[in-house]
Amino acid sequence: MNDNNVLTVAGLRKKYKDKAAVNGVSFAFSTGEFVGLLGPNGAGKTTTIKMLTGLIRPSAGTIHYYGSDFRQQSQTSKALIGVVPQQNNLDRDLTAYENLYLHAILYGIPNGVRTQRIDELLDFSGLADYRNRQVKQFSGGTMRRLVILRALLHEPKILFLDEPTVGLDPQIRRVIWDFIVKINRVKNTTILLTTHYIEEAERLCKRVLVINDGSIITDGDPETLKDGIGRFVLEIHKDDSIEEEFFDTRDEALAALHNSTYTCKVRGVTLEDVFLRLTGRRINV
Amino acid sequence: MFNGIYAVLYRELSIYRKRAIKQILSSSLSPLLFLIAFGWGFGSGVTVGGLPYISFLIPGLITMNSLNQSFAISAEINISRFYFHTFDEYLIAPVSHAGIVVGEALFGVFRGLLAAVIIFIYALIFKVTLFFNPIFLIAIVLHTFIFSLLAVTTSMIVKDHSGQALVNNFVITPMIFLCGTFYPIDKLPYAFKLLVYVFPLTYSTKVIRAALTGGEVNILYVGLMAFYCIMFFLTSLWALRSVEA
Ligand SMILES: Nc1ncnc2c1ncn2[C@@H]1O[C@H](COP(=O)(O)OP(=O)(O)OP(=O)(O)O)[C@@H](O)[C@H]1O
Ligand SMILES: [Mg+2]
Numbered sequence: 001m002n003d004n005n006v007l008t009v010a011g012l013r014k015k016y017k018d019k020a021a022v023n024g025v026s027f028a029f030s031t032g033e034f035v036g037l038l039g040p041n042g043a044g045k046t047t048t049i050k051m052l053t054g055l056i057r058p059s060a061g062t063i064h065y066y067g068s069d070f071r072q073q074s075q076t077s078k079a080l081i082g083v084v085p086q087q088n089n090l091d092r093d094l095t096a097y098e099n100l101y102l103h104a105i106l107y108g109i110p111n112g113v114r115t116q117r118i119d120e121l122l123d124f125s126g127l128a129d130y131r132n133r134q135v136k137q138f139s140g141g142t143m144r145r146l147v148i149l150r151a152l153l154h155e156p157k158i159l160f161l162d163e164p165t166v167g168l169d170p171q172i173r174r175v176i177w178d179f180i181v182k183i184n185r186v187k188n189t190t191i192l193l194t195t196h197y198i199e200e201a202e203r204l205c206k207r208v209l210v211i212n213d214g215s216i217i218t219d220g221d222p223e224t225l226k227d228g229i230g231r232f233v234l235e236i237h238k239d240d241s242i243e244e245e246f247f248d249t250r251d252e253a254l255a256a257l258h259n260s261t262y263t264c265k266v267r268g269v270t271l272e273d274v275f276l277r278l279t280g281r282r283i284n285v
Numbered sequence: 286m287f288n289g290i291y292a293v294l295y296r297e298l299s300i301y302r303k304r305a306i307k308q309i310l311s312s313s314l315s316p317l318l319f320l321i322a323f324g325w326g327f328g329s330g331v332t333v334g335g336l337p338y339i340s341f342l343i344p345g346l347i348t349m350n351s352l353n354q355s356f357a358i359s360a361e362i363n364i365s366r367f368y369f370h371t372f373d374e375y376l377i378a379p380v381s382h383a384g385i386v387v388g389e390a391l392f393g394v395f396r397g398l399l400a401a402v403i404i405f406i407y408a409l410i411f412k413v414t415l416f417f418n419p420i421f422l423i424a425i426v427l428h429t430f431i432f433s434l435l436a437v438t439t440s441m442i443v444k445d446h447s448g449q450a451l452v453n454n455f456v457i458t459p460m461i462f463l464c465g466t467f468y469p470i471d472k473l474p475y476a477f478k479l480l481v482y483v484f485p486l487t488y489s490t491k492v493i494r495a496a497l498t499g500g501e502v503n504i505l506y507v508g509l510m511a512f513y514c515i516m517f518f519l520t521s522l523w524a525l526r527s528v529e530a
């Protein structure tokens with residue numbers, strides 16, 4: 001066991017009745033890593049995060065934070081974790097401030113600094129105007145930012161973000177990207193992010209895990225993964241579909257293009273190509 | 286443990302503050318209707334065990350109203366578990382299950398005690414003399430704890446809203462009608478008496494009525510109430526653990 005790892009997971013499994021939602025996954029994160037967990041709908045991303053954050057009990061496997069067993073040291077470990085769940089779980093009847101204050105109590109932030117810490121974060125993230133408004137009046141983007149803010153209030157060492165930008169407009173998404181990148185760089189917080197926007201993972205993550213049907217099928221950095229399938233794509237626009245062929249160099253792709261009678265396009269490989277190749281199906285965005 | 290209790294109470298009371306008037310009004314109406322219907326309409330001139338019926342009824346209404354209010358936290362925890370997922374915030378936080386259970390239960394006790402206060406006000410209005418004493422205080426706190434903890438247990442076990450309604454209809458309502466809140470249970474047929482002595486409400490009603498009307502309190506019953514309290518605390522912990530399964 002390497003104690004320098006923030007998180008070490010071995011053989012993690014969750015079985016529901018007849019089906020394994022997560023079927024024995026293993027990985028380790030070191031301090032400051034920014035990891036993407038990608039996979040189609042129902043692959044087991046949320047289930048994995050729920051087990052890692054103590055919301056559900058694994059059927060098998062072990063979880064260690066800084067070398068100590070999550071089951072035995074759950075309260076100490078939980079204090080190091082920040083979670084942005086897939087579904088917003090703010091208290092809609094409370095104000096932004098009250099939601100954050102509740103979180104501050106739960107995580108044992110001392111009475112004297114609670115309000116100060118909350119106001120600093122609200123200022124830092126540009127949500128100060130919403131401080132005393134009830135959450136039920138917020139737009140989806142504002143709620144999402146508040147959920148992220150709340151997860152950071154106790155300065156976690158590791159942050160789990162389950163589809164943090166789903167359903168948000170491009171501008172808010174960029175605001176959120178900047179925000180979490182800053183947290184990762186400045187505070188050296190380890191981050192695990194799931195997303196269906198593959199270009200988001202490509203932009204943010206230094207390492208990507210692909211999970212399919214409950215098993216991790218790839219673990220690597222985006223550039224190496226892209227090299228693995230070839231650097232260039234030839235898109236062949238047929239009448240009823242677009243076919244793709246992969247090549248290591250632009251010249252090879254162009255040569256193939258000249259032999260084709262259909263409309264064609266040569267472009268660089270993206271992480272999405274890797275993803276679709278690996279999971280063998282298109283995913284819903 | 287303390288952080289959990291404080292956090293849960295902070296949340297519940299912050300929300301309660303915004304709804305207090307509505308909730309107090311709605312918990313005032315049904316006991317008033319009972320008082321008018323049974324106290325004046327049906328019970329005037331009737332005596333039960335040497336007491337005017339309305340003096341018999343008032344302690345029953347205290348247990349009924351506080352039970353209803355304490356148990357009502359069950360439906361609310363349910364909503365926060367299944368619809369808004371706010372309960373997950375407690376589960377992922379570094380707080381003990383015992384803290385969450387005690388926090389919710391204390392909120393239930395608070396609501397139950399407020400409901401009892403309302404009946405005391407009615408007693409003043411209807412000019413019913415009550416004996417206020419330490420035994421009553423102990424009993425009403427135990428009583429509201431029992432049903433708050435039962436509420437926590439229930440809300441952790443049921444899987445959705447209809448499960449919650451099932452418990453209300455098959456446990457809470459029968460209890461209120463069978464356990465001596467409106468009439469002395471010795472009039473019930475033998476089979477029912479057996480059933481009634483399983484329900485904790487029977488004991489709290491007996492103790493609270495005796496304390497408030499100057500009767501003799503059976504200490505064994507107070508002990509049984511404490512027993513139910515501990516039992517439902519344990520079932521709450523167990524049920525909360527099973528939520529993570
Ligand atoms: N409580 C449950 N009972 C039974 N099956 C479940 C339960 N929760 C999840 N599953 C199943 O486990 C599988 C994995 O679900 P999970 O939510 O982890 O997927 P996901 O990768 O997060 O998907 P998405 O991208 O759609 O959020 C799915 O097939 C799902 O139906
Ligand atoms: Mg999910």
